[in-house]
Amino acid sequence: MKPILQNLVEMTGHRDHLRLEVSVLSTLQKLSSILEVRALELFTDEGVTYVRPRTWVEDGQLVSTSSEAAADPRRETLEHYPALRVCVEDHGDSALASPRKGRYVLWLPVWMHDKVSTCLEITQSRPFSAHKLDVLKGIFLVYQNYQSLLDYSERDALTGLFNRKTFDEQFSRHNLSPLNGHNGHNGLNGLSGTSEMNGRGSHPNGAAESPGSGDAAAAPPEPVQQWLAVVDIDHFKQVNDRFGHLYGDEVLILIANILRSSFRSHDRIFRFGGEEFVVLLRSTTLSTAHKVFNRFRQAVQEYNFPQVGRVTVSLGFVSTARGSPVEILGQADQALYFAKEHGRNQVCFYDDLVTSGHLAAKVANDDVELF
CATH class of the missing domain: 3.30.450.40 (GAF domain)
Incomplete structure (x- = not known):
């Protein structure tokens, strides 16, 4: 005993x-x-x-x-x-x-x-x-x-999604290692991250699709990467002010449900507090990431929220391949706020905004960001 x-x-x-x-x-x-x-x-x-x-x-x-x-x-x-x-x-x-x-x-x-x-x-x-x-x-x-x-x-008590504390622990402690597309297995000493599932399997509208065979024949296949997206509900303060916090909470719960149904079981979804969410999208190409994030945005746009009616979201995303967790999250935030300041209800990719000159890249040095 x-x-x-x-x-x-x-x-x-x-x-x-x-x-x-x-x-x-x-x-x-x-x-x-x-x-x-x-x-x-x-x-x-x-x-x-x-x-x-x-x-x-x-x-x-x-x-x-x-x-x-x-x-x-x-x-x-x-x-x-x-x-x-x-x-x-x-x-x-x-x-x-x-x-x-x-x-x-x-x-x-x-x-x-x-x-x-x-x-x-x-x-x-x-x-x-x-x-x-x-x-x-x-x-x-x-x-x-x-x-x-x-x-x-x-988990967040209202939506049941992972909370900000869990994101900070997983993302910073493992420096993205649980999200790398490793296809083998790890011994006891190599275990990291969490295997907890969101209680659902791969969704037919998830990010598992790949470019068509015609595209593949015309160009080299796109690299598979991991992506971090920050999601924000547009004009959420107006929802609370006009309809009250109970209806505001219902909107948050329904957005969380749409997030669950839009992504796969091994992707990770977090509520950061307020009306902001974070998605870690695993092992897919840039073109598919665009499609999946836009499909989620459209699903929210087309959903009829009780009493409230129509709600939209803005989303900024970035690859997790380069930079520290703080840099990566900051870049996704920059893309999100560009989306919100230029019309809302859209998906913006950080690298595209930098390439087009709409955003200036930051150079980070430990805790100091140099502009």
């Missing part, structure tokens, strides 16, 4: 979802008769629910993938896990199966916001006794409760 308690103390010392996941799997792996432990990710792609291993044991070491879920060749439909499928459909807390002699599997889905995006899978060589199930479920409940606490601290 003492080693389990020590592992629980270590597990709850983490402030990162992925490291917490690795820690609980390490704790479970040390129990007797355990053959294999994995963390599975559940996601939806074009209406089909898939399962893929996200963290597992390889050569005695816990490793975790950082590849895009929808493109993972190891993904399988949930139909390949019939016991787990029934458990999820029934909102159950566990599922048991024995796919073959000598292998007994327990699935423990992590329920958050009435959805499952993560499931722990534990395989052992003998049937699970009642005592063993109690121990496993006890460890799992500590893990799930702590995941919920982390999730709560990372």
Whole structure:
């Protein structure tokens, strides 16, 4: 019992979802008769629910993938896990199966916001006794409760999006490393960032599309990059002044919902406070980024907000390939304010504004910006 308690103390010392996941799997792996432990990710792609291993044991070491879920060749439909499928459909807390002699599997889905995006899978060589199930479920409940606490601290109370504190921690601490398009997997010592999902799979209108084959034949393929966009609701103060803060809050919640449906599960969306949001768009080309950001802008423009009517947003974005986090965020802000000062309801790319002479590039030196 003492080693389990020590592992629980270590597990709850983490402030990162992925490291917490690795820690609980390490704790479970040390129990007797355990053959294999994995963390599975559940996601939806074009209406089909898939399962893929996200963290597992390889050569005695816990490793975790950082590849895009929808493109993972190891993904399988949930139909390949019939016991787990029934458990999820029934909102159950566990599922048991024995796919073959000598292998007994327990699935423990992590329920958050009435959805499952993560499931722990534990395989052992003998049937699970009642005592063993109690121990496993006890460890799992500590893990799930702590995941919920982390999730709560990372999110904006009104919209449910990630908050400014979470952005600062992820963006500055890892200096964009969680967003780089790495397609392999990392060992325990290489884990960084968060694997928490927004509770949705790749959206059909997301940023996964690529230029057409005719374009590709005419010109070299565009490089795939990561992009940071700052979004601001146009004339939001007028909404609050005219209709009151309750309707203003409803507009914020509905904008957050449109953001969720406009981007993919592995993109990141933050509320910075007030009417400002930030999107980290992962692994796509400049032309596709333009299309996706404009599609979101148009979705807001066409949405009929109750009582308020029509609302528009302005957006400025920049590549995260060059500069410190402060510089990158500042450049996206410059592009945003140019959009707001020149008509609103538009998307502006920072590099285009600099190239056209509409903005002067800043040179930053640590905390001092030189103009």
